[in-house]
Amino acid sequence: MATAARRGPYFCGIDAAMDVVTGKWKSLILWELHHYGTRRFAELRRGLPGVSEKMLIQHLREMEEDGLVHREVYREVPPKVEYSLTEDGVSLNTALAPLGRWGTERIRRIGAEKVSVK
Amino acid sequence: MATAARRGPYFCGIDAAMDVVTGKWKSLILWELHHYGTRRFAELRRGLPGVSEKMLIQHLREMEEDGLVHREVYREVPPKVEYSLTEDGVSLNTALAPLGRWGTERIRRIGAEKVSVK
DNA sequence: TCGGGTACTAACCTTCTGGTAAGTATGGTT
DNA sequence: AACCATACTTACCAGAAGGTTAGTACCCGA
Numbered sequence: 001m002a003t004a005a006r007r008g009p010y011f012c013g014i015d016a017a018m019d020v021v022t023g024k025w026k027s028l029i030l031w032e033l034h035h036y037g038t039r040r041f042a043e044l045r046r047g048l049p050g051v052s053e054k055m056l057i058q059h060l061r062e063m064e065e066d067g068l069v070h071r072e073v074y075r076e077v078p079p080k081v082e083y084s085l086t087e088d089g090v091s092l093n094t095a096l097a098p099l100g101r102w103g104t105e106r107i108r109r110i111g112a113e114k115v116s117v118k
Numbered sequence: 119m120a121t122a123a124r125r126g127p128y129f130c131g132i133d134a135a136m137d138v139v140t141g142k143w144k145s146l147i148l149w150e151l152h153h154y155g156t157r158r159f160a161e162l163r164r165g166l167p168g169v170s171e172k173m174l175i176q177h178l179r180e181m182e183e184d185g186l187v188h189r190e191v192y193r194e195v196p197p198k199v200e201y202s203l204t205e206d207g208v209s210l211n212t213a214l215a216p217l218g219r220w221g222t223e224r225i226r227r228i229g230a231e232k233v234s235v236k
Numbered sequence: 237t238c239g240g241g242t243a244c245t246a247a248c249c250t251t252c253t254g255g256t257a258a259g260t261a262t263g264g265t266t
Numbered sequence: 267a268a269c270c271a272t273a274c275t276t277a278c279c280a281g282a283a284g285g286t287t288a289g290t291a292c293c294c295g296a
Contacts, residue, residue, distance in 0.1 A: 007228060008225065010221070011146055012149065012222070013218035013221030013223075014145045014146075014217055014218040015145065015146070015221065016224050017217045017218065017224065018217075021136070024284070027132040027136060028129055028130070031130065040243090041244080042242070042243080052284080052285060052286075053245095054246090055284065057244065057245085076242090077291090077293055079243045079291090081242090081243065092220055095216040095217045095219065096217060098212070098214075098215070099131070099132055099213045099216075099217060102131065102209060102213035103130070103133065103134035103136075105131075106206070107128055107134050110125060141254095159274080160271085160272070171273080171274070172254080173254060175275085194272090195261090195263055195272080196262070196263065196271060196272035197261090197262085197273050197274080198273085199274090
């Protein structure tokens with residue numbers, strides 16, 4: 001496995017939560033899936049400018065293992081796979097909301113730019 | 119610098135918030151300082167079983183740069199330095215609370231152990 | 237038949253993160 | 267004189283994280 005699942009032992013809840021959110025694109029994937037409900041692999045790739053296919057799959061697989069993401073395969077040609085959030089994924093996203101607000105405030109304060117879709 | 123300050127550009131608020139919380143001990147430091155109000159270097163070291171002095175200082179310096187932590191030096195011998203949270207640090211900690219609750223729930227669900235003080 | 241789109245997998249390589257162990261300056265204690 | 271504590275700093279190293287490039291199998295439209 002590229003990233004070993006840790007699954008504890010943990011110091012505290014934040015530690016446990018960070019364990020599943022850490023990864024360059026995970027919070028963005030969470031947000032995309034929450035926003036669109038259901039997304040195909042290529043849609044996610046296009047929605048996250050800069051992800052490599054390798055990282056996208058790796059993160060999706062880990063999030064599936066962690067019970068945050070549901071993966072639905074349609075046995076068709078060309079292949080079709082749909083990703084969506086599980087209940088845990090949705091609640092995690094909800095728990096991340098205040099952090100998102102804090103971050104948005106911070107961006108305003110320090111005057112950082114937001115990334116624009118290249 | 120060991121860990122370059124990123125300070126954007128960011129995709130979104132969560133991205134910006136994660137940028138300052140990412141680091142093996144940062145959320146724990148935040149929690150310790152929030153809990154005790156003010157802590158000396160050696161107190162923090164003892165409060166976070168397993169941190170190396172190098173990482174502790176590195177994280178504290180980054181958090182100071184990021185405006186989360188205040189560092190008060192007393193010019194005495196032996197040296198005395200007190201760390202505390204800034205307003206931003208306190209509000210970040212508050213924003214992390216729901217995530218902590220989610221993580222605690224998750225620990226219960228998956229039955230992971232909590233780390234015990236070795 | 238060539239290129240494009242689907243969803244991946246594999247090999248390789250670089251960068252980043254964190255750990256270990258040692259050293260520094262100062263003074264107090266034994 | 268040796269040793270402890272304070273708060274660091276420095277050098278070196280291992281492993282994890284992430285990027286790049288290419289390849290797979292299948293079908294469709296030009």
